[in-house]
Amino acid sequence: xxxxxxxxxxxxxxxxxxxxxxxxxxxxxxxxxxxxxxxxxxxxxxxxxxxxxxxxxxxxxxxxxxxxxxxxxxxxxxxxxxxxxxxxxxxx
Amino acid sequence: xxxxxxxxxxxxxxxxxxxxxxxxxxxxxxxxxxxxxxxxxxxxxxxxxxxxxxxxxxxxxxxxxxxxxxxxxxxxxxxxxxxxxxxxxxxxxxxxxxxxxxxxxxxxxxxxxxxxxxxxxxxxxxxxxxxxxxxxxxxxxxxxxxxxxxxxxxxxxxxxxxxxxxxxxxxxxxxxxxxxxxxxxxxxxxxxxxxxxxxxxxxxxxxxxxxxxxxxxxxxxxxxxxxxxxxxxxxxxxxxxxxxxxxxxxxxxxxxxxxxxxxxxxxxxxxxxxxxxxxxxxxxxxxxxxxxxxxxxxxxxxxxxxxxxxxxxxxxxxxxxxxxxxxxxxxxxxxxxxxxxxxxxxxxxxxxxxxxxxxxxxxxxxxxxxxxxxxxxxxxxxxxxxxxxxxxxxxxxxxxxxxxxxxxxxxxxxxxxxxxxxxxxxxxx
Numbered sequence: 001x002x003x004x005x006x007x008x009x010x011x012x013x014x015x016x017x018x019x020x021x022x023x024x025x026x027x028x029x030x031x032x033x034x035x036x037x038x039x040x041x042x043x044x045x046x047x048x049x050x051x052x053x054x055x056x057x058x059x060x061x062x063x064x065x066x067x068x069x070x071x072x073x074x075x076x077x078x079x080x081x082x083x084x085x086x087x088x089x090x091x092x
Numbered sequence: 093x094x095x096x097x098x099x100x101x102x103x104x105x106x107x108x109x110x111x112x113x114x115x116x117x118x119x120x121x122x123x124x125x126x127x128x129x130x131x132x133x134x135x136x137x138x139x140x141x142x143x144x145x146x147x148x149x150x151x152x153x154x155x156x157x158x159x160x161x162x163x164x165x166x167x168x169x170x171x172x173x174x175x176x177x178x179x180x181x182x183x184x185x186x187x188x189x190x191x192x193x194x195x196x197x198x199x200x201x202x203x204x205x206x207x208x209x210x211x212x213x214x215x216x217x218x219x220x221x222x223x224x225x226x227x228x229x230x231x232x233x234x235x236x237x238x239x240x241x242x243x244x245x246x247x248x249x250x251x252x253x254x255x256x257x258x259x260x261x262x263x264x265x266x267x268x269x270x271x272x273x274x275x276x277x278x279x280x281x282x283x284x285x286x287x288x289x290x291x292x293x294x295x296x297x298x299x300x301x302x303x304x305x306x307x308x309x310x311x312x313x314x315x316x317x318x319x320x321x322x323x324x325x326x327x328x329x330x331x332x333x334x335x336x337x338x339x340x341x342x343x344x345x346x347x348x349x350x351x352x353x354x355x356x357x358x359x360x361x362x363x364x365x366x367x368x369x370x371x372x373x374x375x376x377x378x379x380x381x382x383x384x385x386x387x388x389x390x391x392x393x394x395x396x397x398x399x400x401x402x403x404x405x406x407x408x409x410x411x412x413x414x415x416x417x418x419x420x421x422x423x424x425x426x427x428x429x430x431x432x433x434x435x436x437x438x439x440x441x442x443x444x445x446x447x448x449x450x451x452x453x454x455x456x457x458x459x460x461x462x463x464x465x466x467x468x469x470x471x472x473x474x475x476x477x478x479x480x481x482x483x484x485x486x487x488x489x490x491x492x493x494x495x496x497x498x499x500x501x502x503x504x505x506x507x508x509x510x511x512x513x514x515x516x517x518x519x520x521x
Contacts, residue, residue, distance in 0.1 A: 079163035090200040090209025
């Protein structure tokens with residue numbers, strides 16, 4: 001980040017909340033994201049030629065690895081997109 | 093029962109109220125249906141759920157609700173019960189979730205309460221189940237200055253009408269600066285062998301008990317009042333609405349003392365000139381929003397003889413049985429204050445009115461015994477005197493709304509509180 005290229009911000013237009021781009025780095029995970037309904041484990045993994053974000057569901061034993069393009073497309077989805085996915089496959 | 097209630101209602105106007113109602117199964121059952129089933133009940137402060145997906149679980153009467161902020165920032169209160177077979181959706185009392193998923197058969201709801209996911213929908217229900225018809229059961233909600241209230245009563249008048257002018261006094265607790273107040277952490281809560289009504293009455297302005305029950309504060313100098321002048325101040329109530337507040341006055345007390353000077357200036361800007369005048373004369377403000385939400389603001393000093401730090405506690409008395417309630421207690425701090433002041437205010441709150449606070453222990457020792465005695469068979473025929481200030485005229489110089497009388501030591505707020513309570517139980521609120 002330089003002065004000519006300031007830190008990006010994202011705004012949630014519905015409530016005017018501004019998400020600040022994270023300053024701190026260097027943590028490759030694993031990171032646990034959990035609430036009372038689900039839990040996932042996230043970490044950065046290196047392939048021979050690049051990076052992916054690995055996302056595990058320990059309860060299901062499922063795992064995906066998202067590359068930058070896949071994560072980028074997720075970054076601009078509406079919350080309703082996730083609702084649609086859950087409506088299709090609500091599973092306990 | 094109706095005849096008994098009519099006697100009670102009439103007795104209140106003559107300064108009498110029966111002992112047994114503070115611990116009685118029949119009264120408790122009636123309150124659940126006629127009072128908590130009809131009135132507006134406090135659910136949460138908006139600052140407890142600041143971000144999309146944040147939720148807390150709270151009660152209206154014996155109904156557990158999820159109070160959640162949806163992905164678009166709107167607040168919803170829904171019965172915490174899956175529409176499929178009635179399982180509790182959120183077992184955790186607070187959390188963050190975009191969707192709630194039932195742990196029994198896996199139905200999934202948006203955090204706004206709409207049903208969106210049903211396992212084997214096509215295979216099992218063959219088109220008979222329309223998801224839009226089976227969302228979580230919604231409560232009506234309304235807010236005032238960050239306070240979220242709810243009711244299942246579709247016919248209840250607006251919250252504004254329900255508060256009926258008491259907002260003037262609530263602003264002291266809620267407009268602590270340009271951005272108002274916020275909770276300092278989650279509430280302490282605990283179960284106590286105390287009837288909710290005892291606590292509600294005490295906080296509706298019982299300045300009378302303070303020099304006796306809390307004499308340590310006076311004797312040791314932690315509390316800026318003295319037995320000689322403690323009766324001074326005002327009792328303000330909103331006639332017919334049940335809300336009441338006691339405003340204790342200490343002669344020569346610096347207005348707003350206990351707040352940092354810069355914060356006092358900001359608070360004054362957030363209030364009307366009438367509010368500034370009223371609150372300038374207030375050392376202690378202790379009030380109840382009918383039926384069971386209370387606030388207290390006062391300074392408390394760690395160093396005897398000094399003014400100390402002004403803090404606010406907000407508390408809810410959730411009835412769980414006759415003579416038994418779950419107490420919720422929050423510390424409210426000015427949103428714009430320094431972290432240093434917020435911590436100091438929280439420390440003062442913790443030492444006084446949190447679960448193990450000194451004032452709290454003093455009160456609960458008395459309240460638990462009062463509750464136990466109220467169940468005595470001999471107590472059935474006993475009434476208490478609510479005679480203080482029966483003939484007192486309104487203080488016409490006072491610049492706040494409602495029925496306002498001097499001195500602070502007064503029963504007029506309590507007669508108004510119990511009159512409203514009886515009106516609800518009679519179905520005449």
